[in-house]
Amino acid sequence: MRVALFATCVNDAVYPSTAIATVKVLERLGVRVDFPAAQTCCGQPQYNTGYRRETEPLVHRMARAFEGYDHVVTPSGSCVAMVRDNYPRIGRKAYAEGRGSALTDVADSLVPRAYELTEFLVDVLGVTDVGAYFPHRVTYHPSCHGLRMLGLGERPRRLLEAVKGLDLVELPGAEECCGFGGTFAVKNADVSTAMGADKVRNSLSTGADVLCGADNSCLMHIGGMLRRQDAPQRALHIAEILASTEEEPLV
Amino acid sequence: MSGTYLGMPAFPEAAHEAVRNDTLRANLRHATHTIRDKRAVAVAELDDWTELREAGKQIKEHTLSRLDHYLVQLEESVTAAGGTVHWAADAEEANRIVADLVKATGEGDTEKREVVKVKSMATQEIGLNEALEAEGIAAYETDLAELIVQLGEDRPSHILVPAIHRNRGEIRDIFRSEMEKWGRAAPENLTDSPAELAEAARLHLREKFLRAEVGISGANFMVAETGTMVVVESEGNGRMCLTLPETLISVVGIEKIVPTWRDLEVFLQTLPRSSTAERMNPYTSMWTGTTDADGPKAFHLVLLDNGRTDTLADEVGRQALRCIRCSACLNVCPVYERAGGHAYGSVYPGPIGAILTPQLRGTASEIDASLPYASSLCGACYDVCPVAIDIPEVLVHLREKVAEQGGPGHRLEKAAIKAAGWVLDHPAVLAAGERVAAKTRRLHPKKLPGPGASQWTDSRDLPEMPAEPFRDWWKKNRT
Amino acid sequence: MTSPSTPRPTSSSTSSSRERILGRVRAALADAPTAPPAARDYLTSHTADDPTVILDLLHENLADYRALVHRTEERELPSLIADLLTKHGAGSVAVPPGLPASWLSGTAVEQRHDEGAPLTPYDLDATDAVITGCALAIAETGTIVLDGGPGQGRRALTLVPDVHICVVRAADQVVASVPLAMPRLDPARPLTWISGPSATSDIELDRVEGVHGPRTLHVVLVTETSAPGGRGGTAAGS
Numbered sequence: 001m002r003v004a005l006f007a008t009c010v011n012d013a014v015y016p017s018t019a020i021a022t023v024k025v026l027e028r029l030g031v032r033v034d035f036p037a038a039q040t041c042c043g044q045p046q047y048n049t050g051y052r053r054e055t056e057p058l059v060h061r062m063a064r065a066f067e068g069y070d071h072v073v074t075p076s077g078s079c080v081a082m083v084r085d086n087y088p089r090i091g092r093k094a095y096a097e098g099r100g101s102a103l104t105d106v107a108d109s110l111v112p113r114a115y116e117l118t119e120f121l122v123d124v125l126g127v128t129d130v131g132a133y134f135p136h137r138v139t140y141h142p143s144c145h146g147l148r149m150l151g152l153g154e155r156p157r158r159l160l161e162a163v164k165g166l167d168l169v170e171l172p173g174a175e176e177c178c179g180f181g182g183t184f185a186v187k188n189a190d191v192s193t194a195m196g197a198d199k200v201r202n203s204l205s206t207g208a209d210v211l212c213g214a215d216n217s218c219l220m221h222i223g224g225m226l227r228r229q230d231a232p233q234r235a236l237h238i239a240e241i242l243a244s245t246e247e248e249p250l251v
Numbered sequence: 252m253s254g255t256y257l258g259m260p261a262f263p264e265a266a267h268e269a270v271r272n273d274t275l276r277a278n279l280r281h282a283t284h285t286i287r288d289k290r291a292v293a294v295a296e297l298d299d300w301t302e303l304r305e306a307g308k309q310i311k312e313h314t315l316s317r318l319d320h321y322l323v324q325l326e327e328s329v330t331a332a333g334g335t336v337h338w339a340a341d342a343e344e345a346n347r348i349v350a351d352l353v354k355a356t357g358e359g360d361t362e363k364r365e366v367v368k369v370k371s372m373a374t375q376e377i378g379l380n381e382a383l384e385a386e387g388i389a390a391y392e393t394d395l396a397e398l399i400v401q402l403g404e405d406r407p408s409h410i411l412v413p414a415i416h417r418n419r420g421e422i423r424d425i426f427r428s429e430m431e432k433w434g435r436a437a438p439e440n441l442t443d444s445p446a447e448l449a450e451a452a453r454l455h456l457r458e459k460f461l462r463a464e465v466g467i468s469g470a471n472f473m474v475a476e477t478g479t480m481v482v483v484e485s486e487g488n489g490r491m492c493l494t495l496p497e498t499l500i501s502v503v504g505i506e507k508i509v510p511t512w513r514d515l516e517v518f519l520q521t522l523p524r525s526s527t528a529e530r531m532n533p534y535t536s537m538w539t540g541t542t543d544a545d546g547p548k549a550f551h552l553v554l555l556d557n558g559r560t561d562t563l564a565d566e567v568g569r570q571a572l573r574c575i576r577c578s579a580c581l582n583v584c585p586v587y588e589r590a591g592g593h594a595y596g597s598v599y600p601g602p603i604g605a606i607l608t609p610q611l612r613g614t615a616s617e618i619d620a621s622l623p624y625a626s627s628l629c630g631a632c633y634d635v636c637p638v639a640i641d642i643p644e645v646l647v648h649l650r651e652k653v654a655e656q657g658g659p660g661h662r663l664e665k666a667a668i669k670a671a672g673w674v675l676d677h678p679a680v681l682a683a684g685e686r687v688a689a690k691t692r693r694l695h696p697k698k699l700p701g702p703g704a705s706q707w708t709d710s711r712d713l714p715e716m717p718a719e720p721f722r723d724w725w726k727k728n729r730t
Numbered sequence: 731m732t733s734p735s736t737p738r739p740t741s742s743s744t745s746s747s748r749e750r751i752l753g754r755v756r757a758a759l760a761d762a763p764t765a766p767p768a769a770r771d772y773l774t775s776h777t778a779d780d781p782t783v784i785l786d787l788l789h790e791n792l793a794d795y796r797a798l799v800h801r802t803e804e805r806e807l808p809s810l811i812a813d814l815l816t817k818h819g820a821g822s823v824a825v826p827p828g829l830p831a832s833w834l835s836g837t838a839v840e841q842r843h844d845e846g847a848p849l850t851p852y853d854l855d856a857t858d859a860v861i862t863g864c865a866l867a868i869a870e871t872g873t874i875v876l877d878g879g880p881g882q883g884r885r886a887l888t889l890v891p892d893v894h895i896c897v898v899r900a901a902d903q904v905v906a907s908v909p910l911a912m913p914r915l916d917p918a919r920p921l922t923w924i925s926g927p928s929a930t931s932d933i934e935l936d937r938v939e940g941v942h943g944p945r946t947l948h949v950v951l952v953t954e955t956s957a958p959g960g961r962g963g964t965a966a967g968s
Binding site: 007009011012013014015016017019020023035037038039040041043046047048049050051052054055057058061086089096144145148149175176177179180181182183184185186187188189190191192193194195196197220221223224225227228 | 262263266267270276566585586589590623624625626627628629630631633634644647649650651652653654655664665668669671672675676678681685688706707709710711712713714716717719720721722724725729
Binding site: 278281282283285286297298299302303305306309310312313315316317318319322323332338339340344393394395396399411412414415418419422445446448449450452453456457460461474477479485486487488490491493494495505512513514515516517519520523527529530531532533534535536537538539542544545546554556560561563564566569582 | 745747748750751752754755756757758759761762763764765766767768769770771772773776791794795848851852855868870871872873878884885886889908909911912913917918919920921922923924925926927928929930931932933934935936937938940941942943944
């Protein structure tokens with residue numbers, strides 16, 4: 001089984017700790033993981049802002065970078081959703097525009113191999129207890145892409161419930177969007193902030209010291225608001241919780 | 252669409268005020284959360300919801316793919332049943348047809364002409380009330396929420412409940428001060444209890460119903476094979492308008508057709524549950540042409556295009572024409588909940604409005620070009636849509652069109668996207684950039700000036716940059 | 731009925747718009763294949779095929795939306811109707827053509843028959859109640875459907891008076907679901923589907939009963955013979 005890590009551009013540049021944690025969890029479970037250096041970005045920000053044609057070179061790059069791997073694992077629900085939902089659309093549109101099937105071929109090849117981290121752990125490896133230890137009160141925000149597009153369902157929760165020492169508490173209004181939405185956060189900053197403020201209020205009401213998610217873009221937004229108000233809660237990617245062990249705890 | 256919306260600012264500016272209006276935020280939050288929870292319960296009652304949703308989608312898809320055929324068939328059926336069919340290419344033509352029909356029914360020119368109206372999105376879309384007023388015809392809205400909007404000289408902010416932005420106290424105040432100017436005054440000592448407010452509307456409108464000569468409606472469905480029109484409602488004002496006047500005029504968008512009588516069995520199960528979260532709405536009226544000694548003697552159907560054929564021509568965007576106007580997407584939308592309906596600058600607010608309005612009106616104006624961006628693409632709208640319109644897909648598709656046409660902000664944005672795209676296609680350059688960002692991290696300010704950056708840092712801290720990018724860690728530790 | 735023909739629009743202007751709109755539709759669909767007819771994988775009914783279960787469900791759902799539901803046997807019907815009219819203090823009742831005379835044999839309330847010179851809207855507004863039969867009733871949605879047939883009258887009759895008493899024959903007028911109702915209804919007739927009394931959700935999206943239609947809806951479920959174990963008396967709410 002050849003497994004590649006797609007770290008994502010945001011994690012590579014801003015949250016390397018999430019990508020490192022992903023590597024550690026996978027290795028701990030006996031998976032040999034590669035990081036093909038040709039990878040950059042899935043193209044979601046460009047595509048969702050209306051720049052489909054500008055996204056196409058990145059789609060091709062993704063195909064080249066991950067050629068030959070059985071599984072491409074990503075600690076980001078929204079980037080997997082981009083591949084799964086939008087690569088086929090990009091391919092269909094290019095085909096309809098008379099530009100051949102190169103992009104539909106990419107989609108056909110990549111879509112069945114792309115996995116969000118918790119999907120890969122639960123569905124492919126068949127594991128819910130990854131041997132983690134994290135003695136904190138945690139609440140989980142199921143980002144929209146993971147919740148509605150990928151249908152991650154109970155997977156993240158099952159993984160968190162198996163973490164030793166972890167006290168998982170329900171997040172009120174969990175299914176509601178945090179207001180990040182990529183360029184939405186700046187194009188409609190007022191509404192985005194209002195949504196974020198409600199999410200933060202709900203999250204703080206749980207008394208958790210950690211707000212956990214599977215998408216660092218949402219966490220950048222929520223975490224940025226938490227820090228702005230010096231809240232006694234931090235935002236943390238689920239991979240980092242799963243990587244934490246009694247021998248090597250995350251503090 | 253209605254001239255009322257001309258010159259609306261772009262969505263973000265319009266939303267700026269709404270987000271800061273605490274009363275509005277509280278009204279919307281209360282109403283949308285109430286109905287969203289009830290809808291979930293009503294939908295969960297049906298084991299075959301997924302199949303009903305798929306059937307509804309497919310019926311509409313099939314109909315749209317043969318719309319010319321079904322329109323001709325409908326025309327035949329309605330005509331055979333004693334109705335008269337008119338075709339209106341745009342709002343102006345539809346308004347002209349209706350005004351002429353109303354005038355043709357009048358007994359004397361000096362008499363003040365009036366019509367009673369069933370709540371209808373199509374007639375709002377074309378600004379019929381304003382057009383009739385210009386011709387000396389008074390149009391009375393009879394749906395409770397429409398009445399509240401009309402009396403308050405307000406604009407609708409929700410598809411199902413146009414006065415959703417008003418709470419009971421505000422409604423009482425409007426009734427107290429405005430009803431007497433339009434007819435029977437509000438009862439003395441009117442309180443804000445919903446039951447009393449509904450009673451006040453009953454008394455106020457009854458005299459208008461009893462003397463009405465012309466009723467104007469839309470329709471939820473038109474059945475091509477039988478010529479049957481369907482209006483789904485709750486209060487009975489629809490039945491009044493459809494039954495008591497001598498003349499009935501229905502203005503209906505061409506996309507409202509279903510091919511067969513049997514097709515209604517799908518939508519009569521999905522629409523009420525999606526809309527008011529009821530197993531069935533209190534009243535549904537179905538009529539086919541005219542009936543001897545029962546209801547109007549004359550029935551006119553005005554088939555409205557007004558941008559629908561342009562929408563139909565768009566392979567991705569045409570799915571918006573499947574909409575059955577249930578408003579479930581509004582009730583679950585986090586953006587609608589905060590920005591309110593008025594910010595959308597159209598009679599169609601919320602997620603469906605954000606994809607319908609720019610297609611019906613085009614994207615030339617500032618507000619229309621901003622609508623496809625009025626969404627975080629969270630997908631809650633798609634989840635609840637009873638005809639499975641993939642609203643996020645259409646939003647992104649329309650963003651592409653707006654970005655292509657250029658316009659304010661989009662040229663710079665395109666240049667930036669292109670530059671970023673070049674970097675992202677050159678991993679070595681990207682890595683160098685990441686390293687610079689990491690090395691200079693101590694110098695990064697918490698707040699940034701300039702478009703984009705300040706919109707972020709006004710309300711959120713930037714993340715702290717790491718000591719090194721992941722790719723450098725990998726190189727050091729795993730290769 | 732499916733072959734295209736040339737109908738007669740009312741004016742030359744709409745006639746040209748007709749051609750314009752149909753032309754635009756055809757142009758818009760030029761490259762689009764015809765989508766297949768819909769798959770109908772949904773259920774015909776969500777309820778067990780048992781008349782007792784179906785009748786109980788109808789009762790429950792009608793009551794849930796604040797209709798006042800009564801069960802009675804055929805021979806008790808006149809006295810029940812008389813009681814209901816008395817309870818409302820009704821002085822007059824609108825009577826549609828074809829209503830069985832026996833239904834009103836127990837009451838002395840003034841009967842206003844909608845025959846010969848039909849009752850005007852103002853007459854109806856001054857009438858306290860109306861009594862009708864129905865075409866059928868749908869259990870899963872708590873709906874009665876009127877089609878203007880004998881004993882039902884024209885639509886205005888059941889709309890303007892404030893009290894509507896509707897009699898449903900349990901033996902042959904109750905179906906389980908909407909899909910089972912459709913083939914039994916004739917779309918050529920004017921149909922009114924009624925699910926509880928008039929209501930609105932227009933104030934804060936909260937449901938309130940009683941706006942323009944009858945604010946009280948009595949539904950009488952009539953059985954021919956004694957039904958063992960059936961619910962009796964009046965039930966409202968749930």
